[in-house]
Amino acid sequence: MPCFAVTQTNREEKMLNIDCQIRGKTDIHEALATMTEVEIMEGNNKVFCDRCKKNTDTVLRTAISMLPNMLILSLKRFDLDFNTFETVKLNSRCAFGQTLNMKRYTLEGLEAMEQSGGDNSDENGVSPMDTNGGGVAAIADPLSKLPDDEYEYKLAGVLVHAGVAQGGHYYSFIKDRSPSSEDQWYRFDDEDVTPFDPALIEVECFGGKVKKETKWPNGQVHTVESEQYANALMLFYEKVKQTGVTEQDPEKAKEEAKNRPVLKPEDASSGYDVFQPDVRRSNATHRWQTFLFDPEFHTFLRGLQGMCTMPNPDDPTTPPRVLASSEGPCKASVIQMLMSFFFDIMLYASNRPFLNDWVGMIEDLFSKDRHSATAFVYRLAAKTAEVSPNWLRTYLLDCPDSAARNAAIRIFTAALQSCIASEDERRKLASWSQAFTDELSRFGNCPPTVLPTTLGVDFRHLEDPQGFGASATSIGRIISALNVLIEAIPRAWRYNPELGCLVRNMARVDPRDGGDVLRIAMCQAMMPARLSALVAREQSNKVVSAAFPGASVSAEVAETQMRPESNPVAHVMPIGGNHVMTPNDMNTRGNGTPSPSEYLSIFEAIGSLANVYGVAQVPLVVETEETTRSRARYNLSKPAIAALTTIFQESCAPQGPGMGQREIEMYLSKCGVDSATVPTQKILDIMAKYPSTGGNGGSKGNYLSLEGFLAYYKETVQSNESRVCLAGVILVQCLPLLTHFVLSSLYRSGWIYIYLALGPTLRDARVIR
Amino acid sequence: MMSSENDQFRTTSESVALDTAHILDGKPLNGGPLSEFILDSFHFFNVAYSASEPLAEYLLAGLCYRRKTDSLIVSTLHAIYSAPTGWGGNETLGAAIMVRFALVFCVPLDFSGLTLVFTFYEGAESPCGYAR
Numbered sequence: 026m027p028c029f030a031v032t033q034t035n036r037e038e039k040m041l042n043i044d045c046q047i048r049g050k051t052d053i054h055e056a057l058a059t060m061t062e063v064e065i066m067e068g069n070n071k072v073f074c075d076r077c078k079k080n081t082d083t084v085l086r087t088a089i090s091m092l093p094n095m096l097i098l099s100l101k102r103f104d105l106d107f108n109t110f111e112t113v114k115l116n117s118r119c120a121f122g123q124t125l126n127m128k129r130y131t132l133e134g135l136e137a138m139e140q141s142g143g144d145n146s147d148e149n150g151v152s153p154m155d156t157n158g159g160g161v162a163a164i165a166d167p168l169s170k171l172p173d174d175e176y177e178y179k180l181a182g183v184l185v186h187a188g189v190a191q192g193g194h195y196y197s198f199i200k201d202r203s204p205s206s207e208d209q210w211y212r213f214d215d216e217d218v219t220p221f222d223p224a225l226i227e228v229e230c231f232g233g234k235v236k237k238e239t240k241w242p243n244g245q246v247h248t249v250e251s252e253q254y255a256n257a258l259m260l261f262y263e264k265v266k267q268t269g270v271t272e273q274d275p276e277k278a279k280e281e282a283k284n285r286p287v288l289k290p291e292d293a294s295s296g297y298d299v300f301q302p303d304v305r306r307s308n309a310t311h312r313w314q315t316f317l318f319d320p321e322f323h324t325f326l327r328g329l330q331g332m333c334t335m336p337n338p339d340d341p342t343t344p345p346r347v348l349a350s351s352e353g354p355c356k357a358s359v360i361q362m363l364m365s366f367f368f369d370i371m372l373y374a375s376n377r378p379f380l381n382d383w384v385g386m387i388e389d390l391f392s393k394d395r396h397s398a399t400a401f402v403y404r405l406a407a408k409t410a411e412v413s414p415n416w417l418r419t420y421l422l423d424c425p426d427s428a429a430r431n432a433a434i435r436i437f438t439a440a441l442q443s444c445i446a447s448e449d450e451r452r453k454l455a456s457w458s459q460a461f462t463d464e465l466s467r468f469g470n471c472p473p474t475v476l477p478t479t480l481g482v483d484f485r486h487l488e489d490p491q492g493f494g495a496s497a498t499s500i501g502r503i504i505s506a507l508n509v510l511i512e513a514i515p516r517a518w519r520y521n522p523e524l525g526c527l528v529r530n531m532a533r534v535d536p537r538d539g540g541d542v543l544r545i546a547m548c549q550a551m552m553p554a555r556l557s558a559l560v561a562r563e564q565s566n567k568v569v570s571a572a573f574p575g576a577s578v579s580a581e582v583a584e585t586q587m588r589p590e591s592n593p594v595a596h597v598m599p600i601g602g603n604h605v606m607t608p609n610d611m612n613t614r615g616n617g618t619p620s621p622s623e624y625l626s627i628f629e630a631i632g633s634l635a636n637v638y639g640v641a642q643v644p645l646v647v648e649t650e651e652t653t654r655s656r657a658r659y660n661l662s663k664p665a666i667a668a669l670t671t672i673f674q675e676s677c678a679p680q681g682p683g684m685g686q687r688e689i690e691m692y693l694s695k696c697g698v699d700s701a702t703v704p705t706q707k708i709l710d711i712m713a714k715y716p717s718t719g720g721n722g723g724s725k726g727n728y729l730s731l732e733g734f735l736a737y738y739k740e741t742v743q744s745n746e747s748r749v750c751l752a753g754v755i756l757v758q759c760l761p762l763l764t765h766f767v768l769s770s771l772y773r774s775g776w777i778y779i780y781l782a783l784g785p786t787l788r789d790a791r792v793i794r
Numbered sequence: 795m796m797s798s799e800n801d802q803f804r805t806t807s808e809s810v811a812l813d814t815a816h817i818l819d820g821k822p823l824n825g826g827p828l829s830e831f832i833l834d835s836f837h838f839f840n841v842a843y844s845a846s847e848p849l850a851e852y853l854l855a856g857l858c859y860r861r862k863t864d865s866l867i868v869s870t871l872h873a874i875y876s877a878p879t880g881w882g883g884n885e886t887l888g889a890a891i892m893v894r895f896a897l898v899f900c901v902p903l904d905f906s907g908l909t910l911v912f913t914f915y916e917g918a919e920s921p922c923g924y925a926r
Contacts, residue, residue: 465827548826557832564837569828621844628842628849635825637856
């Protein structure tokens with residue numbers, strides 16, 4: 026027997042937020058409507074009726090009985106994939122408006138609709154997303170008798186998740202609702218708070234797919250559709266007409282107050298007091314940062330730096346004016362302050378428009394003023410005793426920004442290069458090398474034991490910062506610090522190919538400027554063996570593995586030991602804007618094994634340390650600011666010009682002023698071009714078009730001149746294919762012994778090895794036969 | 795000046811070997827303590843070969859010069875033996891061929907039993923290997 030007594034039972038539950046199922050839903054109203062859909066409980070699902078005392082067919086429905094002042098909607102974007110049983114993130118589009126009327130999802134609203142015989146669908150044709158009213162149709166809306174202002178909400182904030190189910194980044198868009206504000210929105214992203222245009226909410230928060238168009242110079246448009254991985258996860262709506270204690274019945278409020286337990290003063294805290302010190306500290310930090318990152322302040326410091334490198338007007342050959350010895354105290358303070366600013370502030374800035382200028386000026390300063398360079402190296406070495414302020418560690422191990430790392434490396438190199446040129450520093454470093462050898466001799470030959478990274482107690486004074494001005498060597502201490510870093514590198518691999526660059530640069534210092542002393546010191550400190558352990562890891566020789574357990578740890582083990590701050594996930598998401606993630610962004614776990622190309626700088630460092638100096642990597646072409654038909658123009662780099670000049674001189678006719686027709690044919694043959702396929706007319710055209718020499722009174726000569734040879738290459742490098750060929754030509758010609766290279770394998774992203782021609786210095790270029 | 799037309803071009807490996815010999819000028823490379831053990835690891839040269847073939851050749855030639863290389867030869871042969879077939883093993887075989895064949899037979903060597911010793915003959919005009 027069915028229960029003819031239609032009863033209604035309400036069971037109230039307090040909710041912190043409303044979970045909205047968004048799978049298959051296009052907007053927030055569809056998701057909320059799903060929540061209030063009726064569910065028929067029949068058959069085995071019948072519900073026990075208190076009146077009939079038996080299980081009865083029941084209609085189950087969820088509705089909101091009381092609306093809060095701050096309504097939190099949680100979009101269920103994390104879901105289980107039943108095929109793979111992995112958590113996935115739904116990036117589908119879910120729209121929401123700046124305003125939200127909750128009337129139709131409340132108990133009153135649903136009852137009103139039932140009484141009018143309708144359901145909660147939009148049968149009157151008015152979309153809930155339409156906030157402009159429903160026109161004539163709205164007149165028939167049964168909900169119209171309920172006052173709108175009781176149910177009206179305005180969007181106050183959006184919490185965004187950018188990333189995938191396994192990892193990502195959270196940030197928020199929040200409206201400033203203080204009385205004096207004009208509804209300004211801000212983006213809160215970790216410590217960055219920036220103004221935000223609410224018109225971009227759709228782009229930044231709705232999710233779905235985005236089409237990106239790339240227009241090629243030939244007019245072809247390439248469209249790529251990709252998912253937006255940054256989308257709203259929680260919506261915060263604030264009630265337009267707030268309901269508070271003041272609007273309660275005064276009698277009822279009194280009654281509630283009576284029954285409320287007496288609170289201790291500390292219990293009655295709003296919580297604000299607890300956060301006050303943090304807020305004060307954050308505000309102070311913000312004020313400091315605003316000042317330190319202010320462009321005007323940067324301009325001022327750049328000007329100060331410029332003064333440091335300005336030549337002495339009285340005598341340009343003497344040290345820069347501000348750095349003159351008579352202004353010693355000023356000099357030291359200014360340089361010290363500028364270096365602190367550069368390494369501790371500027372390299373941390375997100376916007377560094379003049380970074381190259383800064384680095385160039387500091388390099389210039391150090392190359393001109395050895396005292397400043399030495400003072401900097403002393404400071405750099407002294408800082409290795411600490412952890413956080415240690416610039417070597419910061420920029421060779423921890424820094425996730427490659428531009429900052431490269432800038433630091435350039436400055437370290439310039440300072441070390443200038444410092445080692447000092448006779449005194451060379452002498453101290455030679456003593457340090459001998460001490461390292463003596464230290465190692467205690468371990469015997471081929472010891473299967475851990476070898477030290479720094480000097481032992483007996484020789485510690487040789488790298489003690491206190492004695493830098495006397496017998497201790499700052500460069501020795503830096504080499505020791507590099508040894509320590511090499512042992513730690515496998516646990517922070519992603520950020521430190523530049524360590525190899527620094528070692529390589531140090532090993533390439535001109536022998537006439539103390540380069541040999543530096544190289545020997547690094548070899549005595551076993552840097553080649555340490556670096557080889559870093560490459561071969563667990564497959565190193567067992568003696569090497571035992572000697573350098575940190576460097577030779579396997580990639581898999583290193584990954585499990587990665588320190589949290591060096592977790593590659595930490596920086597993969599960009600700070601600004603919605604971002605189409607690349608597979609590299611997402612595949613951040615499980616790729617602890619570096620790719621071979623990431624070892625390139627290490628191999629160059631080993632080669633340089635071993636004195637195989639044909640391993641210089643130089644750009645052959647440089648991009649200029651000029652453009653031709655929207656395409657960048659290229660120039661030959663200085664090393665390329667030097668190499669081509671050598672090639673030209675090698676290829677000139679005997680006793681001839683340049684390359685004649687026969688020499689050009691032979692040259693092409695050497696370059697791998699079959700001279701039979703090159704018509705004579707083409708060679709004559711080249712000679713006619715480009716500057717030539719050796720003519721018999723005519724306007725054009727019979728020999729292609731050096732200018733003509735370079736002009737030919739300058740023109741041909743404008744196309745990518747030619748640049749590849751040029752790379753091959755230079756390689757083959759600089760070392761004519763290398764004649765059968767496969768060109769394509771040598772050309773890597775516009776860089777190429779120019780062997781031998783670049784020896785320790787260009788003037789040592791020679792050709793071996 | 796331009797070389798004569800009758801000059802025979804040398805192979806890459808020959809060029810690298812001669813070039814390195816010229817740079818090192820008769821003295822074995824001094825990379826400091828334990829640097830001789832770098833030669834024991836074929837994996838090291840395998841990675842170097844993948845990073846940059848010319849650079850790997852220079853490094854190998856430099857490190858082999860006047861050094862015993864039997865352990866490298868053994869580890870290379872082992873790598874060839876255990877390399878996967880097909881595409882998967884191409885990289886390993888490429889590096890192995892560079893190590894085992896190209897440079898081994900370009901660099902003049904002193905073959906004695908199972909021990910291969912790479913040496914350059916002073917004044918040698920072209921690199922050559924011989925078995926004893």
